[in-house]
Amino acid sequence: MSSLLKNIIRFSFFILVQVYVLNQVPPLHHLVTPYVYFLFILWLPFKIGRRALMLLAFAIGFCLDCFMKTYGLHTAPCVLIAYLRPFLINLLISQEGAESNYNEPSIKSMGFTPYFTYVAILTLLHHFLLFFLQALQMGGYFYFILKTLLSSAISLLLILLTELLFVRKQRFRTNTV
Amino acid sequence: MRNIFLFIRIYFNFLFFLFLMGISLFMLFNYNRYQHTVYSATAGEITGRISKQYNDVEYYFQLKKTNDSLVKANAVLYNKLKQDYEMPDTVSKLAVDTIQIDTILHQRKYLYLPAKVVGNSVSQPNNYLQIHRGSLQGVSADLGVTDINNYVVGTVVDVSKNYSVVMSLLHRQSNISAKLKKTGETGSVIWDGVKPNVVILKDISKEVKVAKGDSVITSGFSDKFPLGLLIGTVTEIVNDKTSSTYTIKVKTAANFYNLQYVNIINNLQKDEPKQLLKSVKKINE
Numbered sequence: 001m002s003s004l005l006k007n008i009i010r011f012s013f014f015i016l017v018q019v020y021v022l023n024q025v026p027p028l029h030h031l032v033t034p035y036v037y038f039l040f041i042l043w044l045p046f047k048i049g050r051r052a053l054m055l056l057a058f059a060i061g062f063c064l065d066c067f068m069k070t071y072g073l074h075t076a077p078c079v080l081i082a083y084l085r086p087f088l089i090n091l092l093i094s095q096e097g098a099e100s101n102y103n104e105p106s107i108k109s110m111g112f113t114p115y116f117t118y119v120a121i122l123t124l125l126h127h128f129l130l131f132f133l134q135a136l137q138m139g140g141y142f143y144f145i146l147k148t149l150l151s152s153a154i155s156l157l158l159i160l161l162t163e164l165l166f167v168r169k170q171r172f173r174t175n176t177v
Numbered sequence: 178m179r180n181i182f183l184f185i186r187i188y189f190n191f192l193f194f195l196f197l198m199g200i201s202l203f204m205l206f207n208y209n210r211y212q213h214t215v216y217s218a219t220a221g222e223i224t225g226r227i228s229k230q231y232n233d234v235e236y237y238f239q240l241k242k243t244n245d246s247l248v249k250a251n252a253v254l255y256n257k258l259k260q261d262y263e264m265p266d267t268v269s270k271l272a273v274d275t276i277q278i279d280t281i282l283h284q285r286k287y288l289y290l291p292a293k294v295v296g297n298s299v300s301q302p303n304n305y306l307q308i309h310r311g312s313l314q315g316v317s318a319d320l321g322v323t324d325i326n327n328y329v330v331g332t333v334v335d336v337s338k339n340y341s342v343v344m345s346l347l348h349r350q351s352n353i354s355a356k357l358k359k360t361g362e363t364g365s366v367i368w369d370g371v372k373p374n375v376v377i378l379k380d381i382s383k384e385v386k387v388a389k390g391d392s393v394i395t396s397g398f399s400d401k402f403p404l405g406l407l408i409g410t411v412t413e414i415v416n417d418k419t420s421s422t423y424t425i426k427v428k429t430a431a432n433f434y435n436l437q438y439v440n441i442i443n444n445l446q447k448d449e450p451k452q453l454l455k456s457v458k459k460i461n462e
Contacts, residue, residue, distance in 0.1 A: 020231050023298055023300065023301075024298075025300075026299070026300070026434065027299070027300040027373075030300075030370075030371055030372060030373075033300055033301070050190045050193075051189075051190065051193055054190075054193060054194060054197055055197075058197050058200075058201070061201065062201075065204075066216075066220035066223070066224050067224050067227075067228075067296075068298070068301065068305075069217075069303075069305045069307075069335075069342055070205075070208075070301075070303065071204040071205065071208040071216070071217065071220075072200075072201040072202060072203070072204030072205030072206075072208065073205055075197075075200075075201035075204065075205075076198055076201040076202055076205065079194065079197045079198050079201060080194075080198065083190075083191075083194040133205060134302050137349070138302055138349050138370060140370075
């Protein structure tokens with residue numbers, strides 16, 4: 001399957017799961033609102049240009065916002081994590097040439113610990129900005145910090161489950177470009 | 178000049194990031210319930226269609242509950258029929274309603290339009306419903322919305338051709354004029370964003386006697402809702418010592434978890450008082 005087709009399917013899948021599964025489930029607690037849709041941004045190939053990455057992040061954020069009627073609320077955190085993603089990958093990548101040997105960030109291409117540091121940092125940032133923007137409109141800053149931490153924890157748990165359930169087959173490409 | 182271009186070229190990614198961030202923050206702080214944006218109508222139409230597909234499936238799982246509440250609503254209506262009342266004494270007399278059949282909608286004030294709910298949320302800080310009835314079917318912004326038992330649900334905020342978006346009571350900007358049924362004391366109902374199905378009635382003075390279980394109804398002062406629609410019942414009275422008013426927690430009568438049908442209340446006589454108020458304000462200016 002081509003990378004483009006795969007990512008289009010992922011895009012729609014993540015939006016649908018976020019809107020019709022995660023947002024429809026009665027909340028565990030009012031402090032917990034799990035998000036996994038931004039995994040789409042984290043799973044994009046290494047090779048993608050930074051502007052394209054930010055545009056795609058903008059697209060998925062705006063798409064979710066259209067469903068939730070909160071125009072801009074999810075777009076801003078998505079653009080932020082898309083901007084910071086390349087820096088983090090450069091910092092965390094340990095294997096020599098992993099960016100050219102593998103297609104996209106995953107446990108196999110980056111190693112378990114670096115990959116989860118990468119996911120955890122971006123998840124926290126995403127939730128931080130998202131709930132911060134909500135708190136700006138509504139107030140309650142203690143509430144906002146608790147919500148960021150608890151929601152990030154539950155989101156990370158869901159992301160871990162996603163990684164275990166949907167193992168992405170990564171080919172090792174010998175002829176490095 | 179050359180340096181400016183050089184600067185732009187070096188920091189292009191960062192500038193692009195700032196640009197996209199700027200757009201999203203602009204959208205966020207500009208979209209509010211009074212202002213309709215260009216994209217929200219188109220987006221509403223598209224997401225409405227997708228939500229309709231989802232709801233077609235989900236609807237089947239809730240048929241039983243929907244049916245039960247329809248039966249209940251029917252029973253309430255049957256109990257209001259004239260033949261249900263009988264007067265044994267001759268002192269009181271049952272007046273036959275003299276209202277004429279209103280074919281030109283001359284006396285009618287409120288017109289109920291039923292609509293199917295296709296999208297609903299309760300877990301967000303600002304919750305919206307999406308309903309399958311839009312401007313082509315006579316919906317406009319700022320109309321009141323109730324559920325099938327005529328309990329208050331929210332206000333229409335955005336309308337596209339075939340779908341509209343309703344701000345539910347569970348929204349931080351929601352503010353509905355309400356009163357206590359027993360004493361007639363008026364206040365306003367807001368939501369603090371904590372618990373779905375629990376809203377807050379404020380501005381009730383401490384001199385008023387309030388008890389748990391008292392009904393809170395619409396006041397009829399706003400042009401959205403007629404007088405006396407049930408909003409909820411009092412569950413807790415918080416006595417805030419720093420203020421002279423109570424903060425009363427109210428359990429909503431409408432169950433926001435399983436709304437399948439709602440009624441939109443179209444106030445046909447709202448323009449006249451509005452214009453009168455406008456002209457009075459103009460004179461005072």
